[in-house]
Amino acid sequence: MSTKQESNKHIFEYRIKEMFGKHQSGDIDLIWQIVSLLIYQNSANTDVPSLFSLVDEDDFLKIINLFGGRTIHFPTVDDIQKNLLLAILYYYKEIKGMPWEEIKKVIPFEFTASDSISYGIKIRNFNTWMRQKLQELFRELENNGTD
Numbered sequence: 001m002s003t004k005q006e007s008n009k010h011i012f013e014y015r016i017k018e019m020f021g022k023h024q025s026g027d028i029d030l031i032w033q034i035v036s037l038l039i040y041q042n043s044a045n046t047d048v049p050s051l052f053s054l055v056d057e058d059d060f061l062k063i064i065n066l067f068g069g070r071t072i073h074f075p076t077v078d079d080i081q082k083n084l085l086l087a088i089l090y091y092y093k094e095i096k097g098m099p100w101e102e103i104k105k106v107i108p109f110e111f112t113a114s115d116s117i118s119y120g121i122k123i124r125n126f127n128t129w130m131r132q133k134l135q136e137l138f139r140e141l142e143n144n145g146t147d
Contacts, residue, residue: 085107086119086122093123094123
């Protein structure tokens, strides 16, 4: 985003907050309900109005400022559940240093031998990915320091 676009965005946000400051909260709620209906009217699907109804107005504007005009894909509930389990396993295995047999005792899920291997591979791949990202970050920091 260009500096001019950022400046215009901040000016717009300031003017909206200033304008809302002159109204009572009931009036502001009504204005946001009208915004919700306009979003629903102009949306090709119901995802944006659903998102609007889930978050407060400030967060919605932040989301729109960040992702406006772009297509984003959210993980499925199944993906989140798998990642949560993997994060817990990672915590016990890599941070706490627990062996798999002990981890299996504290996790309320049944694991087969192939599950353990599969999660072990995912943890190894995650470690590799994190090392790569850290190396990229260090390279960026080194390059910024020499500019």
